[in-house]
Amino acid sequence: MSILTALARAEAVESGRAQPLTTVRHTHVAERPLVLVPLSLAGEAAAPLAAIVGTDPGEPRLLVVANPRDRTQRFDFVAELARVVLSYVDGCARSVDTGAGGTKLRYAEAPQVIVPNRGGVEFVRLLGRSTRFRRPFGPYPVHRTVPILGQWLTFLRERADHPGSSMLLAMTSVLSEHWATGQSGLEDANLAALLGWIDPPGDLDGAGAAALAEDPLRSPPAGPSTDPTFDNEILAPALAAVARSIDDFARERALAALTAAVADQMRPTWDLTWQAVRLLRTRPAGASVETRWAMDRDVFTMYHMALAEGTALPQPRRDSAVAAAGRLDRLEREQARYDAQRALDDPLVMAEFRLSGEAFTGTVVAASPNRVDTSGKKAALRPHITVQTDDPVRLEPGAHLVSPARLAQQATVVSVSSVDVVLELSKGMGRSTKQPAPGSVPEVGDRVTYGPVTDAYQPPGRFPSRDDTPWTHGGPPPVIEYHASDNDAVEDWS
Amino acid sequence: MDPLVDRLDRIRGTVAPRNHNARTIAALTSNPGCGRRGLMDAAGVNKGAVAGQLGFPAGFGQSRFAIARGNAFEAQVKADGAAELLQLLRDRLGLAIPEVAYDDLSNVGGNASREVRYARTKALLARAASERDDAGTLFDHPMLRLEIAGYYAYLEPDLIAFRAGGKFHVVEIKSFAVIDGQADPGKTAAAATQSAVYVMAMRELLAELGHPPESVSHDVVLVCPENFANRPTATLVDVRKQLTVLRRQLSRLTRLESILDALPAGLSFDLAYDSDQQATRPADELRKAVSTIDARYSPDCLGTCEMAFFCRDESAGSTSALGRSVRDDLGGVESIGTVLGLARGTLTPGAGQEEIAGLLRFAHKLRTECLDGIG
Ligand code: SF4
Numbered sequence: 029m030s031i032l033t034a035l036a037r038a039e040a041v042e043s044g045r046a047q048p049l050t051t052v053r054h055t056h057v058a059e060r061p062l063v064l065v066p067l068s069l070a071g072e073a074a075a076p077l078a079a080i081v082g083t084d085p086g087e088p089r090l091l092v093v094a095n096p097r098d099r100t101q102r103f104d105f106v107a108e109l110a111r112v113v114l115s116y117v118d119g120c121a122r123s124v125d126t127g128a129g130g131t132k133l134r135y136a137e138a139p140q141v142i143v144p145n146r147g148g149v150e151f152v153r154l155l156g157r158s159t160r161f162r163r164p165f166g167p168y169p170v171h172r173t174v175p176i177l178g179q180w181l182t183f184l185r186e187r188a189d190h191p192g193s194s195m196l197l198a199m200t201s202v203l204s205e206h207w208a209t210g211q212s213g214l215e216d217a218n219l220a221a222l223l224g225w226i227d228p229p230g231d232l233d234g235a236g237a238a239a240l241a242e243d244p245l246r247s248p249p250a251g252p253s254t255d256p257t258f259d260n261e262i263l264a265p266a267l268a269a270v271a272r273s274i275d276d277f278a279r280e281r282a283l284a285a286l287t288a289a290v291a292d293q294m295r296p297t298w299d300l301t302w303q304a305v306r307l308l309r310t311r312p313a314g315a316s317v318e319t320r321w322a323m324d325r326d327v328f329t330m331y332h333m334a335l336a337e338g339t340a341l342p343q344p345r346r347d348s349a350v351a352a353a354g355r356l357d358r359l360e361r362e363q364a365r366y367d368a369q370r371a372l373d374d375p376l377v378m379a380e381f382r383l384s385g386e387a388f389t390g391t392v393v394a395a396s397p398n399r400v401d402t403s404g405k406k407a408a409l410r411p412h413i414t415v416q417t418d419d420p421v422r423l424e425p426g427a428h429l430v431s432p433a434r435l436a437q438q439a440t441v442v443s444v445s446s447v448d449v450v451l452e453l454s455k456g457m458g459r460s461t462k463q464p465a466p467g468s469v470p471e472v473g474d475r476v477t478y479g480p481v482t483d484a485y486q487p488p489g490r491f492p493s494r495d496d497t498p499w500t501h502g503g504p505p506p507v508i509e510y511h512a513s514d515n516d517a518v519e520d521w522s
Numbered sequence: 523m524d525p526l527v528d529r530l531d532r533i534r535g536t537v538a539p540r541n542h543n544a545r546t547i548a549a550l551t552s553n554p555g556c557g558r559r560g561l562m563d564a565a566g567v568n569k570g571a572v573a574g575q576l577g578f579p580a581g582f583g584q585s586r587f588a589i590a591r592g593n594a595f596e597a598q599v600k601a602d603g604a605a606e607l608l609q610l611l612r613d614r615l616g617l618a619i620p621e622v623a624y625d626d627l628s629n630v631g632g633n634a635s636r637e638v639r640y641a642r643t644k645a646l647l648a649r650a651a652s653e654r655d656d657a658g659t660l661f662d663h664p665m666l667r668l669e670i671a672g673y674y675a676y677l678e679p680d681l682i683a684f685r686a687g688g689k690f691h692v693v694e695i696k697s698f699a700v701i702d703g704q705a706d707p708g709k710t711a712a713a714a715t716q717s718a719v720y721v722m723a724m725r726e727l728l729a730e731l732g733h734p735p736e737s738v739s740h741d742v743v744l745v746c747p748e749n750f751a752n753r754p755t756a757t758l759v760d761v762r763k764q765l766t767v768l769r770r771q772l773s774r775l776t777r778l779e780s781i782l783d784a785l786p787a788g789l790s791f792d793l794a795y796d797s798d799q800q801a802t803r804p805a806d807e808l809r810k811a812v813s814t815i816d817a818r819y820s821p822d823c824l825g826t827c828e829m830a831f832f833c834r835d836e837s838a839g840s841t842s843a844l845g846r847s848v849r850d851d852l853g854g855v856e857s858i859g860t861v862l863g864l865a866r867g868t869l870t871p872g873a874g875q876e877e878i879a880g881l882l883r884f885a886h887k888l889r890t891e892c893l894d895g896i897g
Pocket residue numbers: 553556557558559817818819820823827828829830831833
C-alpha cells in the first residue's frame with residue numbers, strides 16, 4: 029500500500045469503477061490455464077467436498093465426494109482430480125522450446141493453475157500435504173497417481189511464494205495487483221465483489237455490483253469454505269439423502285441432487301474466474317513478463333525431468349532452519365528484482381519509486397557525452413548528464429540506476445542537489461572508447477527516467493524477524509529434523 | 523440501584539441483557555475505540571437484533587458441520603475422564619500431574635442457577651488452591667464470571683482447569699488443525715484471546731479468595747487435532763499480551779459515564795417487542811438513536827461486530843471505510859471528497875494538511891501523467 033494506491037481507491041469510490049494501478053499486465057496468462065475451483069467441508073482440516081476443474085470455460089469437469097468423511101471416497105476423488113491435473117501437467121511437457129538458447133532444455137509450456145482466491149492456494153497446499161506421502165502399496169494403498177498429484181500440488185504451492193511466478197495464481201491477488209477498488213482490501217478477497225468493481229455486469233456501478241456479490245444466495249462464496257446457510261439447509265440434507273439411500277436407484281437420484289446442488293455453488297465462481305482471465309488478456313503484457321514465464325518454464329522443466337528420473341528432491345514436512353533462512357533470503361531478492369522489473373516496464377509502478385525518492389523523472393539540462401575517465405589503467409568513456417527534476421529525490425552518490433529507455437546502460441549517481449541530479453554513464457554506448465554510438469547517451473532536452481537496477485536493488489528493512497516468534501504467534505514452526513518414513517504413507521486422514 | 527446500571531437498563535429497554543460469552547468478551551477488544559459498540563455491549567443490547575431492525579442483518583452463521591466436528595473432537599479429548607488430555611499434558615508438556623480425578627462442574631443436579639454453579643466452582647477451586655500439594659483434579663465446565671460495566675457476565679467455558687506446580691492452568695480445546703506445527707493464525711489468535719478471558723475470570727475468582735493473580739498461569743494449554751487425523755496435540759500459548767489488552771478494554775467499559783453524559787436523556791435502543799415477539803420500533807427512530815453515538819468503523823468490523831453492515835453504510839464516503847492502512851496512507855484525512863479535492867488542487871489545505879496535500883498533489887500528478895491516453 030502507498031499513497032498512490034490509496035488515492036486510486038479514493039478515485040474508484042468517486043467514479044464507481046475500479047481504477048488501474050498499472051499500465052500493463054505484469055502476470056503471465058497462459059494460453060491454456062487450468063482453472064480449479066475447490067470446495068471443502070466446513071470444520072475439517074482438508075476434506076475436499078467438490079471441485080470444478082478444466083482448461084475450457086465451456087467444459088467444466090465436476091468432481092464430487094458423496095461422503096467427504098469417508099477415506100475411500102476421498103481418495104477416489106483425489107485420483108480423479110489427479111487424472112485431470114496430471115494429464116494437464118504432462119501436456120505442458122510435450123513440446124520443447126526451440127528458441128531457448130544455450131544447451132539447456134526448456135519445455136515450451138508450463139502449467140498455470142488458477143484458483144479463485146488465497147483460500148484456493150491454501151487448499152492446494154493442504155491437499156498436496158495430505159497426499160504426497162501416500163503409497164500405492166503397503167497398508168492403505170492408494171491409486172499410484174495420488175502421491176504424484178501431491179508432489180505437483182506441493183511444487184505449485186511452493187512456486188506461488190516466488191514473486192513474479194505465474195504457475196499457481198489466486199485470481200483475487202492478481203486482480204488486486206492491477207486494479208484499486210472503492211472498497212477495502214478485506215472486501216477485495218471476495219472475487220465476485222472485486223470483479224464487480226472492475227467489470228460490473230449490466231449498467232450497475234462498482235458499489236452496486238459488489239453489494240449483489242455479498243449476498244450468498246445470489247453469489248455463492250468462491251470457496252473453499254461454503255456458505256453456512258447452504259451447509260445447513262441444502263448440503264446437509266443432500267449428503268444425508270445419499271447416505272440413506274437403500275438401493276442403487278435411490279442412490280443415483282440422491283447423488284444427482286447432491287451434484288446439482290454443489291455445482292450451483294461453484295458454477296458462478298468458475299464463470300467469474302474465466303471472466304477475469306479474459307479481462308487480463310485484454311491488457312498488454314509488460315516487457316519482462318516473458319522473461320519471468322521462461323524462468324517458470326525452466327523450473328518446471330527441471331522438476332518434471334527430475335520426477336521422471338526419480339531424482340527429485342524430497343519435499344519434507346518442514347524445512348530445516350538453514351533451508352528456511354536461505355529460502356527467505358532468496359524470496360527477498362526475487363521480490364526486489366520483481367519490483368524493479370515492473371517499475372522498468374510500467375511508469376505507474378515507477379511512480380511508486382518516484383514517490384519514495386528512489387527514482388526520478390526529469391529533463392536533461394547538460395550533457396558531456398565524450399567525457400573520458402583517465403584515472404584507471406585504461407581510459408574509459410564515462411559521459412556525465414545533469415537531469416533537472418521536481419521529484420523529491422532521496423539518493424546517495426554512488427547509487428546505481430537504470431533507465432527504462434536504456435536498459436543496457438548503467439548510471440551512477442555523482443551528486444544530488446535540490447533541483448538536479450548528475451549521473452555518470454557506462455556501458456551500452458557501442459564499441460568506441462572515445463565516442464558513444466549515436467542516440468546512446470541522452471541529449472539536452474530529453475525527458476528521462478532513472479530508477480532502481482533490477483539485480484542490485486534491495487528494499488530496506490523488509491526482512492521479517494520471525495525466527496524468535498513461536499508458531500502460535502505467527503512465527504515459523506519448530507524445527508525438527510525430517511526423515512521420510514513409511515509412517516507418512518499411512519498417516520490418518522480423518 | 524447503581525445509577526450507571528439503571529441508565530444502561532433504560533438504554534437497552536424492556537428485554538433482558540444479552541449474555542456475554544468468551545467470544546463476545548474477546549470481541550470487545552477488537553475495536554476498543556468504538557463508543558457505539560462499547561455502550562451497546564455494556565448495556566447488553568442485542569446488536570444483531572438492532573442491526574436487523576435497521577435493515578442491515580448481520581451474516582454470522584455457523585455451519586453445522588463445523589459445530590459437529592468441534593463437539594466430536596471435544597468429546598473425544600474428554601472421554602474416559604479426559605484420558606487423552608492427561609496423556610498429552612504429561613507427554614507433550616512434561617507436566618508432572620499425579621493420579622487425577624475428573625470433576626465435571628456442570629453436574630450440580632437439577633437446573634441449578636448460574637449463581638449456584640458459580641458458588642460451587644468457587645468452593646471446589648478454593649479447596650484445590652488451599653492444598654499444599656496439587657489437588658490432582660481436572661475441573662471441567664467451571665462456571666466463571668467477569669464484571670462487565672456493572673453486570674456480572676457468567677461464562678460457561680468448555681474448558682478444563684487443573685493445578686500443576688502450584689498454579690492453575692486453563693485448557694482450551696479447539697477443533698482447527700495444527701498441521702506440521704502450524705495452524706491458521708487468525709483462529710489461533712482468536713483462541714488465545716478467548717483463553718485470556720478465562721484466565722482473567724479465574725484470576726478474579728481466586729482473588730476473591732485472597733490468592734494472587736500468579737496463581738493462574740498466563741500460559742494456557744491449547745489442544746487441537748494434529749495434522750489430518752483426530753489425534754489431539756497440545757501447545758502452551760502465552761496470553762500475557764491478550765490479558766493486557768483485555769484489562770484495558772474492560773476498564774474502559776466501566777468508565778462509560780462520560781459517554782453517557784453526552785447522550786440525550788431519553789435515548790433507548792428498545793426494539794419494542796409486541797406479544798408475538800415482533801420488533802415494532804420504527805427503523806428511522808432507531809437509526810436516529812444509534813446515530814447519536816459515535817462509531818469508529820473499519821473493515822475489520824465485518825468479522826467481529828453485528829452492527830458492521832449498518833456502520834459501513836453510514837461511513838460511506840470516508841477513508842476509514844477503505845481500511846485503516848488506506849486512511850493512514852492518506853494522512854488521516856477523513857473524507858474521500860477532501861482527499862480528491864486536495865489531490866486536484868481544488869481545495870485549499872487546512873491547517874496541518876499542507877504536507878499531505880503536497881504528497882497528494884504529487885501522487886495525483888504522477889497518476890495522471892502515467893495514465894494519460896491509457897484506457
Ligand atoms: S461495526 Fe459499528 S458498532 Fe460495531 S465496532 Fe464497528 S463501528 Fe463500532
